[in-house]
Amino acid sequence: MAGDLMLDRYIYGGVSRLSPEAPVPVVNVRGEKNMPGGAANVARNVRALGGGADIFGLIGPDQAGRDLMKAMRAEGIVTRCVAGGSSATTVKMRVIGERQQVVRVDWDSKANLGGALLAGLSRKAAAAVAQSDGVILADYSKGLVCPEIAAAILSAARRCGVPVAVDPKENRDLPLEGIAIATPNRKEAFFLAGASEKEPARDPLKDRPLLCVCDSLMQQWKPELLVITLGAQGMLVAPRGQSPFHVPTVAREVFDVSGAGDTVIATMLLALSAGADKTEAAELANCAAGVVVGKMGTATCSGPELIEFMRNMRR
Numbered sequence: 001m002a003g004d005l006m007l008d009r010y011i012y013g014g015v016s017r018l019s020p021e022a023p024v025p026v027v028n029v030r031g032e033k034n035m036p037g038g039a040a041n042v043a044r045n046v047r048a049l050g051g052g053a054d055i056f057g058l059i060g061p062d063q064a065g066r067d068l069m070k071a072m073r074a075e076g077i078v079t080r081c082v083a084g085g086s087s088a089t090t091v092k093m094r095v096i097g098e099r100q101q102v103v104r105v106d107w108d109s110k111a112n113l114g115g116a117l118l119a120g121l122s123r124k125a126a127a128a129v130a131q132s133d134g135v136i137l138a139d140y141s142k143g144l145v146c147p148e149i150a151a152a153i154l155s156a157a158r159r160c161g162v163p164v165a166v167d168p169k170e171n172r173d174l175p176l177e178g179i180a181i182a183t184p185n186r187k188e189a190f191f192l193a194g195a196s197e198k199e200p201a202r203d204p205l206k207d208r209p210l211l212c213v214c215d216s217l218m219q220q221w222k223p224e225l226l227v228i229t230l231g232a233q234g235m236l237v238a239p240r241g242q243s244p245f246h247v248p249t250v251a252r253e254v255f256d257v258s259g260a261g262d263t264v265i266a267t268m269l270l271a272l273s274a275g276a277d278k279t280e281a282a283e284l285a286n287c288a289a290g291v292v293v294g295k296m297g298t299a300t301c302s303g304p305e306l307i308e309f310m311r312n313m314r315r
Helices: 037-047 063-074 117-131 147-160 186-192 206-219 261-273 277-290 303-314
Strands: 005-018 025-038 054-059 080-082 088-095 102-106 135-136 164-167 223-227 236-237 244-245
Touching: 005 037, 005 054, 005 063, 005 186, 025 037, 025 063, 025 088, 037 063, 037 135, 054 063, 054 186, 080 117, 080 206, 088 261, 088 303, 102 236, 117 147, 135 147, 135 261, 164 261, 186 206, 186 223, 206 223, 206 236, 223 277, 236 277, 244 277, 261 277, 277 303
Parallel strands: 005 088, 054 080, 135 164
Antiparallel strands: 005 025, 088 102, 223 236, 236 244
16 A cells, blocks of 8 residues: 555534534534544555555654554554655544534645655655555655656566556656556546546446546556546446446445545455456445445445445345
8 A cells, every 4th residue: 555644533523503703513522533544544444344454655743643653553554664754744634513524624735755765765665565465556646646656666566466556636647557457536537638527427338528538548547447436426447458337326325425435446456356357346346435435434344344235235
């Protein structure tokens, strides 16, 4: 697991009145919780489904960085490849009142990668790949996932025969040719293909602009599998050498979509690594996402939860 690390902090409470100072609810705090966020939440999803997860990334020289390390270790995530940087740790704090998100407060920070640090991180990333069965590169636009580190990871992966799955953001500079799996959302896919996003068609398989973007990214990256997540429409899945197919959403209740993309890429790489075919992997990932959006916050889907969800679908 490699990518931008961040701390997700949740403050929970009850709401019984509006503030006399402004038309906003007053949240009476009942609890607080720190959780691994960003690429660390992808690792957390891998762990929840029974996989092992080593994390590669940066934390800041601050209390948030220490809290994040503690939260990752509590989830069973191996942190030996986490390095210390000079930039502050990114924190996303959500205030939840009566199961509704009242506000999110972000402390955003970009990684400051100097020459020596960048060279050292590139070597460390390549060494970590050699000890892995698969790599997920999770870009959250915080600076760690840059062309140099992406190139080091992909080069090492090719040498070692290790599949790489990428959850890209709007970054056209990354050398992604030959990746195993890419999982952009619709907006990211249009941007990365250099196209203007159009209004979605009811049927994704008849959405000509979307299909053109899909074809463009397949030619550009040459992935084994391209998955464009479409929110309420599910996902468009394009295996190399085959026609795209549509997997409709299976979510029954949607409380919070935070981290659903993390669940999709984690489930998909694990499923393919375990021997599932591409259709099975996409359907499993779609069901796992259906589990997590029914929970509050950046949640995970365990193996038993996934099995129970699929059983309920058949009833």
